Amino acid sequence: MAGLRAPGRGLPRLIAAAFLLALLASATPARAVDADSIGKHDWHLAMIGSAKDVYWTPDTDRVVIASDQAVALVDAANKGKLFWRHVLPPTQKYLASAVCDESRLFALVDSPLGPLVHVLNANTGLVTAQSVLQLASPTTSTVTIQCARTNEVALHIDGTVYTTTLDVDAGTLTTPTTAATSAAAAAWTGSQLLAVTTRGTEVLVNGHAVTGPGMHPILAGCSKNRAVVYQAPNGVRFARIAKDLSVAAPQLVIEGDNVEYHAVPGSCFVHVAHRGGRHHQIVSLETGTVVAQLPAPPTAPVRRDAKKRLVVADRNGALALVTPGNDQAVTTGPLDPLMRSARLVVPSPNDARVLVVGDDDNVRLVDLDTHAVLWTRHEALAHLVSAVIVDFPAAASWEANEEEAAGVAKRWIDRYIAHATMVADPRTWAALLHGDEDAAEAADFGTRKLIVGVSRRGLVYALDTRGHRTDSRAGDDVEDHLVWVKRPGMDADDMVTRVEVGSPTVGSHPAHLVLHGTKSTMTMSPFDPEVVATGVSITSAVDEVLGEQLRAHGTQGATHVYRVDAAAGIVRGYMAVADDDVVVPTFNVTLDGKVVAFAAPRVGKVASLGRVMGDRSVRYKYLAPHVVTAVTTPTPETLAIQLVDTVTGRIVAHRTVDGVDSTNFPVHAVRAEHWTAVVYWNDGPTGVAGWTVAVLELFSPDADAATAVLASAMSPVRPTVAAATFALPTRDTITALAVTATRNGVAVPDLVFTTSRSVATVSRRFVDALRATVVGDETVVPYGPVLPAEDRAVLSHARHVAADQIVTAHADLESTALVLAYGLDVFWTRVRPSGGFDQLSEGFAKGTLAATCVGLVAATVVSRAMLNSKTLREQWL
Numbered sequence: 001m002a003g004l005r006a007p008g009r010g011l012p013r014l015i016a017a018a019f020l021l022a023l024l025a026s027a028t029p030a031r032a033v034d035a036d037s038i039g040k041h042d043w044h045l046a047m048i049g050s051a052k053d054v055y056w057t058p059d060t061d062r063v064v065i066a067s068d069q070a071v072a073l074v075d076a077a078n079k080g081k082l083f084w085r086h087v088l089p090p091t092q093k094y095l096a097s098a099v100c101d102e103s104r105l106f107a108l109v110d111s112p113l114g115p116l117v118h119v120l121n122a123n124t125g126l127v128t129a130q131s132v133l134q135l136a137s138p139t140t141s142t143v144t145i146q147c148a149r150t151n152e153v154a155l156h157i158d159g160t161v162y163t164t165t166l167d168v169d170a171g172t173l174t175t176p177t178t179a180a181t182s183a184a185a186a187a188w189t190g191s192q193l194l195a196v197t198t199r200g201t202e203v204l205v206n207g208h209a210v211t212g213p214g215m216h217p218i219l220a221g222c223s224k225n226r227a228v229v230y231q232a233p234n235g236v237r238f239a240r241i242a243k244d245l246s247v248a249a250p251q252l253v254i255e256g257d258n259v260e261y262h263a264v265p266g267s268c269f270v271h272v273a274h275r276g277g278r279h280h281q282i283v284s285l286e287t288g289t290v291v292a293q294l295p296a297p298p299t300a301p302v303r304r305d306a307k308k309r310l311v312v313a314d315r316n317g318a319l320a321l322v323t324p325g326n327d328q329a330v331t332t333g334p335l336d337p338l339m340r341s342a343r344l345v346v347p348s349p350n351d352a353r354v355l356v357v358g359d360d361d362n363v364r365l366v367d368l369d370t371h372a373v374l375w376t377r378h379e380a381l382a383h384l385v386s387a388v389i390v391d392f393p394a395a396a397s398w399e400a401n402e403e404e405a406a407g408v409a410k411r412w413i414d415r416y417i418a419h420a421t422m423v424a425d426p427r428t429w430a431a432l433l434h435g436d437e438d439a440a441e442a443a444d445f446g447t448r449k450l451i452v453g454v455s456r457r458g459l460v461y462a463l464d465t466r467g468h469r470t471d472s473r474a475g476d477d478v479e480d481h482l483v484w485v486k487r488p489g490m491d492a493d494d495m496v497t498r499v500e501v502g503s504p505t506v507g508s509h510p511a512h513l514v515l516h517g518t519k520s521t522m523t524m525s526p527f528d529p530e531v532v533a534t535g536v537s538i539t540s541a542v543d544e545v546l547g548e549q550l551r552a553h554g555t556q557g558a559t560h561v562y563r564v565d566a567a568a569g570i571v572r573g574y575m576a577v578a579d580d581d582v583v584v585p586t587f588n589v590t591l592d593g594k595v596v597a598f599a600a601p602r603v604g605k606v607a608s609l610g611r612v613m614g615d616r617s618v619r620y621k622y623l624a625p626h627v628v629t630a631v632t633t634p635t636p637e638t639l640a641i642q643l644v645d646t647v648t649g650r651i652v653a654h655r656t657v658d659g660v661d662s663t664n665f666p667v668h669a670v671r672a673e674h675w676t677a678v679v680y681w682n683d684g685p686t687g688v689a690g691w692t693v694a695v696l697e698l699f700s701p702d703a704d705a706a707t708a709v710l711a712s713a714m715s716p717v718r719p720t721v722a723a724a725t726f727a728l729p730t731r732d733t734i735t736a737l738a739v740t741a742t743r744n745g746v747a748v749p750d751l752v753f754t755t756s757r758s759v760a761t762v763s764r765r766f767v768d769a770l771r772a773t774v775v776g777d778e779t780v781v782p783y784g785p786v787l788p789a790e791d792r793a794v795l796s797h798a799r800h801v802a803a804d805q806i807v808t809a810h811a812d813l814e815s816t817a818l819v820l821a822y823g824l825d826v827f828w829t830r831v832r833p834s835g836g837f838d839q840l841s842e843g844f845a846k847g848t849l850a851a852t853c854v855g856l857v858a859a860t861v862v863s864r865a866m867l868n869s870k871t872l873r874e875q876w877l
Contacts, residue, residue, distance in 0.1 A: 041447070042829035043465075043476045044799050046085055047382035048072045049824055050361045054346045057099050057122065063346075063355060064105065065363060067382075068093050069802065069824050071107050071118075073125065076353070076365060079375040081477075084125025087802050087824070090733050090756050092116065095138065100147035104128070104166075108145045108155060110137050115157060117145075117173055119166060129166060131173035148188045154179065161186045161195055185219040189226075194219070194245060196228050203230050205247050210239050212250060220263035220270050220285060227285045229253070229261055229270055236261055236272065238285055251288045254281075266349070267304040269324065273297070282310060282324060291324040295331075303354075305347035305368060311354055313342035319354070321368060332371040335364060338459060338487050360457045360487070378478045378485070380455035384822045386498040387453035388513070389809040390526050391446070391505035446743075446812030447830060450483065451820060452513060452526050458495035460515065461485045462526055465818075465828050484529050494519040560586070560626070562646040566595040569632050571644055587649025592640045593632035596662055599669040599676060601625045604810075606673055607745040614777040621674035622698035622719035627652050629669045629676040633662050641669075641678055641696060653721045657694055659685040668737035670751065674698045674719075677751060677767060679728065679737050691728040693751070693762075693787070696721055697769040724772035729789035732756045738806035739764075740817035740833055747834035752795075752819055754803040759796040759821045761831060762787050795819065801827045813838055 049067030056063055061077045071094060072085040088094060088109055095115070097107040099122050107118040114137055119129040135157065144156040151166040155176065161183050162176035180186060180195035187194045197204045201213040205228055214230035214237065221227045221241075228247070229238045235255040240248040254272050262271045268285045271294075280294035282302070292310060294302070300313040310322040312329070317339045320329040339358035346355040352368040363377040444466070451463040462483040488496055494517045502514040502523055515522040559576045561583075569591040576583045603625070610620040626647045632640045639660045643652040657680070660667075665681035675697040682692040698719035728734070732755035740750045740761075750761040771783040803823035811818055811830070815838050821827040832839075 042795070042827070043481070044796070044801060044828075045381060045476055045478055045481070045826040046082060046800075047825055048085065048377070048379055049382045050379065051344065051357045051363055052094070053097060054344055054355055054357060054363070056346065056349055056355075058102055060102075061350075064097065064099065065377075066094050066097055066107070067379075070094070071097060071105070071120070073105075073122065074377070076348070076355075079477075080363065080365065080377040083123075085800075086118065086120055086125050086127070087757070087800055090735070095143040096145045098145045098147050098153065100153065101150065106145055106147075106153050108143065115155070117153075117164070119171075119173075129168075129171040129173065131164075133162070133164065133173070133176050135162070135176060144186070146186075146188045148193075149191060154186065154188050154193060156183060156186045159183050161193065163193075184217045185228075187219055187226075189245075192245065194226070194241070203228065205239075205241060206245050208247055210247055210250060212237070218261065218263055220268075222266065222268040225268045225285050229263070229285075231257060231259075233257075235259075238270070238288070240285070253283050253288055262301060264302050264304055264310070267308075269302075269304070269310070271298075271302045282322070284324070292322050292326075294322065295320050295329045299341040299359075300343050300345050300357075303345050303347050305354060306349055306351055307368075309368075311345050311347055311368070313345050313356070315341050317341055317358070319345065319356070319366065319368070332366070332368070335366060335371075335373055336362075336376070338362065338485065339364075360459055361455065378461070378482070380457055380459045381453070381461060381478065381822075381826055382824050383456040384453040384461075384805070384826070385456050386500075387451060387805070387807055387820060387822055388499055388501050389807055389818065389820060390450040390452060390501065390511050390513070392448060392450060393505055393508045393510045393527065445816070446810070447816065447818065449809060449818060450526055451826075451828070452499055453822065453826075454496050454499050454515070458497075458517075459485060459487055460496060460499065460524075460529075462529065463826070486529055488515055488517075488522055488524070496522075560647050562628075564595060564598055564630070566598070569594045571628075571630065571646070571649070573646055573649055586647075589644060589649045589651070591630055591632045591642055591644075593634040595630050596633050596639075597629075597631035597667040597669040597678065599629040599671040601627065602670070602672040602739055602741065604672075604741050605743070605745040612779065613774075614779050620700040622700045623674055624652070624698070627671075627698075629671045629678070631667055631669050631678055633660075636663050637661070637683065639667065639678070639680055639694075641676070641694065643676065643696070643698070652719065653696060653698060655694070655696060655721070655723055657725070659683050665733065666735070668734060668753070670737050670739045672739045672749065673745075675769070677737070677739075679734055679753065682727070688727070691730055691734055692725055693728055693767055694723065694725045695767050695769045696723050722769035722773060724769045724783075726767060726784075727786045728753075728762070729786060730755055730760070732758065735804035735823065736806045736821070738808050738819075740819065740831060741808045741810045742817050742833070743810040743812060743814050746814050747817070747832075750817070750831060750833040752806055752808065752821075752831070754801070754806060754821050754823070757800050757802060758794055759801050759803065759806075759819070759827055759829070760794045761833075762793060763833065795829050795831065796827060799827075801825050803827060815839060 048065050049069045051065050051067055053066040063074050063076050065072050065074055070085055070087045073083040074080045075083060092109045092111045095108045095110055097105060099105050103122050105120040105122045109116050109118060113132045115133045115135050117131055117133060118127055120127055138157050140158055142158060146154045148154045148163060152163060155162045159182050160178060161180040163179050164173045164176045166173055179193050180197060182197045183195045184198055185196040195206055196217045196219055201215060203210040203214040203217045210228065212232055214232050217228050217230040220229050226241045227238045228241060236253045236259055237250040238253055239250040258274060260273045264271055270283045270285060272281045272283050280297055281290045282292040284291045294312055296314045298312045299315055303311050305311055312320040312322055314320060317334040319332040322329045338360050341359050342356045343359055344357035354366050354368055356364045356366055361380045361383060363379055365374040367374055448466045451465060453461050463481040464483050496515045496517050498516040500514050502512045505511040510525060510527045513524045513526055515524055561574045561576060563572045571589045573587040574583045575586050606623060610618040612618055627643050627645050630642050630644055634640055637658060637660055639657040641655045645652055659682055661681045661683045668679045670677050675695060677693055677695045679691060679693045683689055698721060701717060701720050734753050734755055736754045738752045740752060749764045751767055752761050765781055766787050768781060770780050774780045802825050803821035805822050807820045809818045815832045815834060815836050817831050817833060819829050819831055
């Protein structure tokens with residue numbers, strides 16, 4: 001009986017192993033596709049913009065950074081993190097600011113109503129008061145704001161000095177009082193205004209003329225030695241101003257009249273520059289002599305640091321430290337290869353640190369003693385002019401899964417094996433224990449992308465969409481997403497202006513990018529940015545012939561390109577053969593007015609060729625990827641929506657909309673599949689004024705599905721057009737419009753739009769032209785003139801996101817689309833236009849499923865053991 005064994009003894013073990021493997025392999029994907037991504041998978045880079053004003057707040061380690069679009073307070077001791085940010089509306093522009101009483105920040109901005117003052121709490125950034133000053137808008141850049149007495153500020157606007165007082169209880173400012181006119185410079189000294197004015201060729205200080213004629217006066221000097229510097233007939237002179245504001249006899253500083261002079265803030269020095277650029281000298285107002293020769297022409301105003309050294313920025317991206325009385329300069333060397341030169345240097349009043357604003361728009365904190373860059377705020381990201389979304393290469397085990405030709409069973413097995421492999425990795429469980437769900441995903445389902453963007457200064461950034469997420473309204477840290485940043489090696493007068501995907505990522509083969517410069521074109525691997533080469537495509541070859549950027553699409557071995565002259569309202573078509581550089585004009589269409597919005601068709605899959613109605617009839621889509629949308633303005637109050645065939649030049653459809661304000665508000669358009677949507681401001685001649693979306697849908701007049709697959713440009717058949725308009729429930733300025741994309745086009749798309757402070761969506765189910773004509777059909781939402789407003793439709797939630805461009809992409813999950821919004825900020829999120837039909841819901845009973853699996857495994861093992869025992873006993877009997 002020694003050879004007797006229970007039959008099928010290995011089967012329970014095999015079944016148990018299979019169940020355990022299924023349980024482990026399903027754990028990670030279950031977390032990865034947890035239904036609701038709102039607030040979980042989005043991130044926000046809150047930027048300030050190109051700094052035009054930077055200064056340290058009194059007696060703190062905080063810095064105010066202001067751009068045309070925002071004012072912010074950052075922590076110099078914590079990598080430049082934001083304390084708060086105040087974003088101005090699109091119609092306002094920052095002019096100047098000052099922190100008074102260590103608790104209030106007065107920001108002077110320009111608006112359509114004239115100069116406007118925002119009073120902010122300097123600790124929280126909350127607006128406590130604001131007032132329109134009832135003054136004319138500035139016509140020059142001579143605008144300053146200074147703290148005067150308690151709750152009083154002095155404004156220097158276009159040569160006139162005004163004073164105004166804050167009424168704390170009312171939260172307003174008093175009517176400005178004129179303190180001085182024709183003022184070339186002004187400063188507040190204690191409780192008295194010091195104003196330098198001009199009268200003909202006279203220079204006056206508080207109304208008292210300086211001896212001798214002069215012009216172009218400035219105020220300079222320190223608290224001990226204040227003076228007025230001006231151009232006299234025989235050279236540059238200065239006159240000291242006493243404490244009682246009396247003026248001493250002028251002294252000659254530099255002979256000749258071919259010089260410029262600038263005060264060195266916080267010091268008793270003046271920077272004198274000969275216009276020939278050969279001599280740059282520092283003159284002391286105490287002695288009237290030259291105390292230093294600058295080693296090179298500075299690229300930023302000269303400043304003095306806490307150690308009384310002069311900080312000079314040169315044209316090589318370095319800083320020179322010059323000690324007055326000693327011509328030897330200590331140079332830091334180039335601070336950053338991204339920065340060619342600095343345009344602002346602001347030393348700390350307390351130590352040897354200095355804030356440097358480079359020509360790349362980035363803000364750096366530099367230690368002048370160690371020559372080290374302590375941190376960088378990547379404000380270049382606030383001015384992206386072009387951006388693309390790139391797929392990461394798939395692992396070798398995943399490549400077959402992405403092939404369309406692979407069988408369903410094989411694709412499922414490949415995906416399952418990949419899940420199980422990652423589950424077996426201890427790093428996955430360590431990530432789960434630390435709460436990092438993203439790092440623990442067995443597969444990211446195509447939601448992880450690489451964003452490549454070009455700044456207006458020619459820097460190229462690569463950002464990983466997976467990174468640390470935060471719920472802070474101040475935004476995420478750029479370093480959490482930054483993969484690389486570089487300035488491509490082009491000529492000094494050449495700069496990258498646009499990026500596009502030359503070839504997409506396919507399986508494990510990475511994409512390559514095409515960088516278009518002002519003079520040349522380069523190709524780059526986004527995953528190995530050091531590999532850069534020049535390349536020319538048929539589009540760029542045509543560009544060389546026609547001398548400007550074109551759009552292209554190919555048909556039958558030829559490339560049809562078209563050029564849009566927006567100002568003239570003309571669309572021109574050309575044809576180029578791939579093997580030749582010959583470009584043949586094919587059409588020239590003059591539209592009805594100038595082009596204010598243009599949309600090319602979104603490239604993507606179409607899941608359905610027709611639309612099944614409630615009575616089971618089918619309306620087949622007029623699918624024409626060569627038809628574009630051009631929106632023109634025959635008159636300022638009228639929009640003409642025209643769909644143009646870019647192969648033949650034929651107008652496929654035309655609609656006119658009245659009561660439009662295209663002068664003060666932008667117009668946006670999108671084009672996808674068989675429809676187009678246009679968003680504009682309705683001036684309300686027949687109803688309530690507000691944002692309106694007009695949608696046009698093209699249907700094939702032929703009921704035969706075979707003719708609806710792709711509308712030929714040569715077909716004489718015109719489509720039938722359904723049109724409707726709907727009111728958008730928002731009062732904020734709409735700055736961009738796009739349509740979501742999914743992998744196979746099954747999910748109903750969303751319209752995504754950005755406003756002056758948010759990113760939001762509206763479902764295509766509601767933006768449906770058939771709603772206006774079809775009644776009682778169960779497949780069509782009943783008509784309503786106003787689109788529904790839903791809180792969940794605001795993708796940015798409580799964050800203030802300022803963006804004016806949108807790029808969308810698809811994930812591997814058909815239900816999920818990806819949205820990138822950029823402008824002042826960078827915002828990334830996921831949306832599910834048709835819900836999570838391929839994802840587990842948030843309320844899915846995962847614990848019950850796991851307990852059931854464990855119970856089944858245990859029951860199988862126990863019952864099998866009992867069966868084996870019974871069988872063995874029966875064999876002994």
